[in-house]
Amino acid sequence: xxxxxxxxxxxxxxxxxxxxxxxxxxxxxxxxxxxxxxxxxxxxxxxxxxxxxxxxxxxxxxxxxxxxxxxxxxxxxxxxxxxxxxxxxxxxxxxxxxxxxxxxxxxxxxxxxxxxxxxxx
Amino acid sequence: xxxxxxxxxxxxxxxxxxxxxxxxxxxxxxxxxxxxxxxxxxxxxxxxxxxxxxxxxxxxxxxxxxxxxxxxxxxxxxxxxxxxxxxxxxxxxxxxxxxxxxxxxxxxxxxxxxxxxxxxxxxxxxxxxxxxxxxxxxxxxxxxxxxxxxxxxxxxxxxxxxxxxxxxxxxxxxxxxxxxxxxxxxxxxxxxxxxxxxxxxxxxxxxxxxxxxxxxxxxxxxxxxxxxxxxxxxxxxxxxxxxxxxxxxxxxxxxxxxxxxxxxxxxxxxxxxxxxxxxxxxxxxxxxxxxxxxxxxxxxxxxxxxxxxxxxxxxxxxxxxxxxxxxxxxxxxxxxxxxxxxxxxxxxxxxxxxxxxxxxxxxxxxxxxxxxxxxxxxxxxxxxxxxxxxxxxxxxxxxxxxxxxxxxxxxxxxxxxxxxxxxxxxxxxxxxxxxxxxxxxxxxxxxxxxxxxxxxxxxxxxxxxxxxxxxxxxxxxxxxxxxxxxxxxxxxxxxxxxxxxxxxxxxxxxxxxxxxxxxxxxxxxxxxxxxxxxxxxxxxxxxxxxxxxxxxxxxxxxxxxxxxxxxxxxxxxxxxxxxxxxxxxxxxxxxxxxxxx
Amino acid sequence: xxxxxxxxxxxxxxxxxxxxxxxxxxxxxxxxxxxxxxxxxxxxxxxxxxxxxxxxxxxxxxxxxxxxxxxxxxxxxxxxxxxxxxxxxxxxxxxxxxxxxxxxxxxxxxxxxxxxxxxxxxxxxxxxxxxxxxxxxxxxxxxxxxxxxxxxxxxxxxxxxxxxxx
Numbered sequence: 027x028x029x030x031x032x033x034x035x036x037x038x039x040x041x042x043x044x045x046x047x048x049x050x051x052x053x054x055x056x057x058x059x060x061x062x063x064x065x066x067x068x069x070x071x072x073x074x075x076x077x078x079x080x081x082x083x084x085x086x087x088x089x090x091x092x093x094x095x096x097x098x099x100x101x102x103x104x105x106x107x108x109x110x111x112x113x114x115x116x117x118x119x120x121x122x123x124x125x126x127x128x129x130x131x132x133x134x135x136x137x138x139x140x141x142x143x144x145x146x147x
Numbered sequence: 148x149x150x151x152x153x154x155x156x157x158x159x160x161x162x163x164x165x166x167x168x169x170x171x172x173x174x175x176x177x178x179x180x181x182x183x184x185x186x187x188x189x190x191x192x193x194x195x196x197x198x199x200x201x202x203x204x205x206x207x208x209x210x211x212x213x214x215x216x217x218x219x220x221x222x223x224x225x226x227x228x229x230x231x232x233x234x235x236x237x238x239x240x241x242x243x244x245x246x247x248x249x250x251x252x253x254x255x256x257x258x259x260x261x262x263x264x265x266x267x268x269x270x271x272x273x274x275x276x277x278x279x280x281x282x283x284x285x286x287x288x289x290x291x292x293x294x295x296x297x298x299x300x301x302x303x304x305x306x307x308x309x310x311x312x313x314x315x316x317x318x319x320x321x322x323x324x325x326x327x328x329x330x331x332x333x334x335x336x337x338x339x340x341x342x343x344x345x346x347x348x349x350x351x352x353x354x355x356x357x358x359x360x361x362x363x364x365x366x367x368x369x370x371x372x373x374x375x376x377x378x379x380x381x382x383x384x385x386x387x388x389x390x391x392x393x394x395x396x397x398x399x400x401x402x403x404x405x406x407x408x409x410x411x412x413x414x415x416x417x418x419x420x421x422x423x424x425x426x427x428x429x430x431x432x433x434x435x436x437x438x439x440x441x442x443x444x445x446x447x448x449x450x451x452x453x454x455x456x457x458x459x460x461x462x463x464x465x466x467x468x469x470x471x472x473x474x475x476x477x478x479x480x481x482x483x484x485x486x487x488x489x490x491x492x493x494x495x496x497x498x499x500x501x502x503x504x505x506x507x508x509x510x511x512x513x514x515x516x517x518x519x520x521x522x523x524x525x526x527x528x529x530x531x532x533x534x535x536x537x538x539x540x541x542x543x544x545x546x547x548x549x550x551x552x553x554x555x556x557x558x559x560x561x562x563x564x565x566x567x568x569x570x571x572x573x574x575x576x577x578x579x580x581x582x583x584x585x586x587x588x589x590x591x592x593x594x595x596x597x598x599x600x601x602x603x604x605x606x607x608x609x610x611x612x613x614x615x616x617x618x619x620x621x622x623x624x625x626x627x628x629x630x631x632x633x634x635x636x637x638x639x640x641x642x643x644x645x646x647x648x649x650x651x652x653x654x655x656x657x658x659x660x661x662x663x664x665x666x667x668x669x670x671x672x673x674x675x676x677x678x679x680x681x682x683x684x685x686x687x688x689x690x691x692x693x694x695x696x697x698x699x700x701x702x703x704x705x706x707x708x709x710x711x712x713x714x715x716x717x718x719x720x721x722x723x724x725x726x727x728x729x730x731x732x733x734x735x736x737x738x739x740x741x742x743x744x
Numbered sequence: 745x746x747x748x749x750x751x752x753x754x755x756x757x758x759x760x761x762x763x764x765x766x767x768x769x770x771x772x773x774x775x776x777x778x779x780x781x782x783x784x785x786x787x788x789x790x791x792x793x794x795x796x797x798x799x800x801x802x803x804x805x806x807x808x809x810x811x812x813x814x815x816x817x818x819x820x821x822x823x824x825x826x827x828x829x830x831x832x833x834x835x836x837x838x839x840x841x842x843x844x845x846x847x848x849x850x851x852x853x854x855x856x857x858x859x860x861x862x863x864x865x866x867x868x869x870x871x872x873x874x875x876x877x878x879x880x881x882x883x884x885x886x887x888x889x890x891x892x893x894x895x896x897x898x899x900x901x902x903x904x905x906x907x908x909x910x
Binding site for chain 1: 150151152153154156186187208209210230231232233234272273279280282283284285287288291295404405406411412413
């Protein structure tokens with residue numbers, strides 16, 4: 027170990043690996059994985075989420091799953107929760123548009139209103 | 148860097164390994180690979196969570212779902228339900244002993260809620276075999292800070308002001324010890340870590356070594372810088388194979404990254420560490436005995452002064468600190484002495500790790516601020532006494548400590564309070580006893596231990612403990628006389644005053660404290676020839692209650708000495724002359740008609 | 745793990761080569777006696793007199809000192825151990841939860857006393873100091889395997905399990 031900078035570099039890299047275990051108030055992407063969700067392609071959506079986070083090197087994001095939220099006709103459903111803000115629920119998500127959702131909502135902080143679940147529909 | 152959506156932490160401490168956590172981990176890896184989930188879910192081996200009786204333990208992040216007593220055959224359900232469908236497996240969640248509901252996240256479990264983790268902060272959170280995970284949690288930044296910003300004297304001052312005291316037993320102020328060694332003249336000095344955890348019922352040092360070995364290495368290097376030493380030794384019990392292995396891995400990784408070795412952080416500071424294995428001698432936990440053992444000789448203590456800080460290993464100035472003491476050092480440097488001193492009581496700062504065991508619902512490892520009451524530890528964290536039995540005593544300090552009775556449950560635990568009531572902190576074993584434990588028998592048990600482990604160098608300990616053990620054995624056999632109690636007290640005083648080392652000086656404590664708080668039990672053994680708890684075989688008689696006996700004859704058929712006779716469907720009788728008190732009848736009786744008194 | 749071969753370990757010429765290799769690793773290091781004894785015992789299973797004498801000669805220290813160290817530490821043994829070493833923990837937590845009954849049951853089943861080895865060389869029964877697995881009390885180890893949460897009724901099964909595994 028030559029310098030403090032070297033140690034800091036190791037820390038920064040390693041922090042990303044274990045951030046999933048820290049309760050840091052990171053944004054959470056929740057994929058609904060009930061039977062209906064899975065049969066509508068929630069699994070592929072989840073894979074796309076992970077792929078996109080990997081490509082963009084976004085480590086401080088929690089990805090989790092939940093059961094059926096009861097809106098089976100809107101599946102696959104993805105909910106994005108940014109701490110301190112109301113959760114946003116997206117319906118009929120596909121592997122392609124989930125990538126756009128991540129870029130717009132999480133990176134640029136602009137929810138993609140057109141795909142949000144509208145409960146009054 | 149790979150992003151994993153979920154980390155599954157599987158405990159690989161000794162407790163969980165004994166409950167087959169390795170089989171669970173292998174099954175999990177296999178199933179994740181089969182389902183193609185191995186790229187999104189990472190399985191991490193980690194150190195002890197402290198909740199050993201619920202092992203094997205598994206925690207799923209980011210949710211923090213806490214699964215306990217997971218068996219290999221449960222893995223399929225966890226994978227199918229939790230990882231594929233996102234539904235936690237309810238039946239494997241923890242539930243509080245007295246409640247119906249199950250708790251999902253482990254931060255909400257009572258056992259963890261009252262705790263404050265400093266020394267155990269990383270245990271159960273990082274993979275102890277990956278140095279990067281320790282660094283991610285600010286590991287080695289304390290060492291970086293002392294080398295970049297502090298003089299050795301400043302390091303000593305911080306430790307002194309923090310109020311940190313030795314966690315291994317005596318409670319000597321750590322900073323003062325370091326200062327002595329730093330002021331001693333010597334071309335060569337040493338830092339020694341005492342990991343010869345010998346107190347029965349204490350296993351916190353092993354858990355730190357298994358769960359967070361780098362914390363100890365970092366602290367030893369800091370100590371080396373403070374006193375001017377460049378060589379460290381860790382003296383660890385050979386009975387702790389997992390801990391030894393993790394230490395070896397940790398030392399290797401630290402050397403590879405240049406955090407041990409020559410010219411650390413380019414600051415001209417060299418420090419390296421070697422491991423020395425103990426060979427099964429309790430007395431080697433005593434510092435001077437430990438040093439002679441590292442030197443390769445019989446581990447016998449020697450008189451102090453000179454203290455090791457002046458003349459220690461191979462006659463050179465040496466500091467010896469216990470594992471838990473060292474584990475507190477990096478957090479103190481990182482967070483400042485004020486932070487540490489804000490926890491605890493006036494004279495005992497910080498937190499203390501206790502190993503809860505014996506007759507208690509939640510056995511395991513806990514860390515609480517100094518000054519927490521015994522009641523909080525036993526009832527709120529420990530979940531109380533199993534089977535609705537009554538609390539009788541808590542034993543702290545191992546063979547050097549004493550038994551604390553129910554009247555003192557509200558005492559705030561710190562070094563000085565425990566000493567005042569005739570016990571001691573020791574290394575932090577806390578064993579709970581209920582109404583079924585006989586205190587005379589417990590005192591005899593500890594004396595048997597110290598007598599067996601006495602190294603034999605000084606007569607008060609060698610001969611005195613032998614005599615005490617003989618008297619105690621006599622009392623438990625119903626042959627005690629009233630003079631025995633005064634003789635025990637006289638012997639105890641002599642041994643305390645005249646023994647060479649801590650082992651002998653504290654050996655009478657278990658007897659003195661039980662005599663102080665449970666004298667009536669001794670008297671019952673001596674005068675009434677009865678053991679109130681029903682433990683001491685020689686003082687028991689077995690009896691069949693005529694009104695409960697249905698005359699089935701099962702007891703008679705199981706009696707090895709044909710001491711039970713009677714006619715079918717009529718009450719049976721035990722012949723006390725023939726009875727060898729094996730208890731077979733009591734165990735077999737379906738109607739609770741056999742009693743011992 | 746103790747020596748499992750049928751050789752007369754104490755007189756086997758090969759053992760001296762093994763000891764030479766072990767001593768070589770610690771050449772010039774102070775305090776090497778205990779590590780050398782640990783590794784020699786690991787290789788041979790025990791430390792008979794001729795082995796102690798050879799180590800004394802190699803390290804240049806009196807045999808009395810080597811013997812003093814071997815007899816001081818309970819982990820060193822001068823007699824061979826059984827194929828399976830059963831160590832019943834007699835730490836406080838195990839004791840208050842009935843480890844004494846378990847030890848007595850082993851003595852009964854194996855027909856040996858603590859510290860002895862069965863005639864067929866299968867089992868050595870020992871009482872050991874706290875293993876630190878107090879959460880699982882009472883516990884015992886058979887070689888490196890830990891068995892926990894035991895009752896006296898489990899003893900027969902444990903003996904049977906290992907006895908079949910010749």
